[in-house]
Amino acid sequence: METLSLFLSVTPSIKYLKIIGCGSLRNQAFNGNQWKDFIEGKLRSLDKFQFYFQTQRNPQVDVENVSSIINSFSDSFWINSKQWFVACDFIRNLRQIRLYSIPICRTDFYLIPQWNLFSRSTLTSTTTMEQIQKLQVNLSSGMTDENLIHKISFPIRDLFDLSSPSIFPQVDELHFEFDDQWPMNLHELIAIDLSRIVKVSLNIYFDQDSRHQVVIDALNDVFQRMPNIHTVYNMNRTVNAKILCSIVPSHIQHLQTKVKEIHQMKIILQHFQCLSSVEFDFLACSPHFPKTIIKWLKKKQILFEFYCTQYSLQLWLDNN
Incomplete structure (x- = not known):
């Protein structure tokens, strides 16, 4: 975080900042008060701030940490002046905390069953x-x-x-x-x-x-x-x-799957008639698998291209 702070200190005119990363609770990233002081002092032109931070597994992390983190992002600077809202989740079985701005700035998300999650937000409405x-x-x-x-x-x-x-x-x-x-x-x-x-x-x-x-x-x-x-x-x-x-x-066009026997590949190729590409990953070194399937496809008069190793076979099929 010190390196990031030094970098941002020389970009005072920045208007949009997005950060995604991991860290510990000792890191400034999880402290709203420290962010407030830094932004007011170094990033006065900042209009949009998006972030997603996650801790590593830590047996000492608990729900009290979530409340403390949320409180640090709950004063008038965040809620009224900037109108920047955050959410903080404690994942019980992983002993992890994730802190993120709302709306979330990622395109992927790990959905946790609610019984395994303690979550708080500075935004009162559902999003x-x-x-x-x-x-x-x-x-x-x-x-x-x-x-x-x-x-x-x-x-x-x-x-x-x-x-x-x-x-x-x-x-x-x-x-x-x-x-x-x-x-x-x-x-x-x-x-x-x-x-x-x-x-x-x-x-x-x-x-x-x-x-x-x-x-x-x-x-x-x-x-x-x-x-x-x-x-x-x-x-x-x-x-x-x-x-x-x-x-x-049966109408899927692309498939990747693990197989341990040749007849499983035949079953799949016969069932999924719309496949344009398929990758079979073998559970063990099986150099004879591709040879057998290629011979079988030719006998079926199916047009195809292929790439194979001792552990996999990729097929591009013409099912028109």
Whole structure:
């Protein structure tokens, strides 16, 4: 922060400042009073100030830090003179704090279940996250609590009620992380306009011995509400070809997924008839996989180009 302060000290005429970074609570970045003194003394022409700061994991961080931080951004300089508003979140399980200006200045955001979040803001009215385009959601059983989950205050119960405004109206890319022990329906934790989604990343862990049909059905329901989706990334090897085909709409155009057997690649290529590109990532060194699939595609008289290694195969398909 000292280096940044020295740099800003020689730019007194700056009118717009945007900062994104990490630091500790000892850093000036988390102290509104120090920012006020610096701006009044060195940046008198500053009209717009946007920032996003996040601490590293710290077991000593708690909710009291949030209240202290918010209080330092709550005087007349911030609220009345500049009308710069901030929000501060304490993520309980990660022991982290994130502090950001409102509206948020990032295009990506990590959505935390409300039971795991202590949040305060200097803005009294509800605000939407209109700048967010990419949303990451972790709903693994380690991130949720079946007893606490019903205490969520985030206004997202009516996700599919068109009369209910979306919290994230501009999101077009989703990243899901969860396992088959997740206790809720998927749509109850996401306040977005699903019709805008074009890309989805899946990181789902399925225990081979567990009953995961509930999660598959929930995911299928959510994907059916994404008519414009064209790209899917499957990041976990426990989601096999059969599960993937039962979840993801067949009209997608781009797919990246992990596979461990040749027949899984054939299932995927036969099911997703609209694919223009696909990348198969092998779970082990498998130099014979590409040769077998290339021979199979030629036999099917499918036009394609490819790039392969011992660990992956990329295909560009002509499905016209």
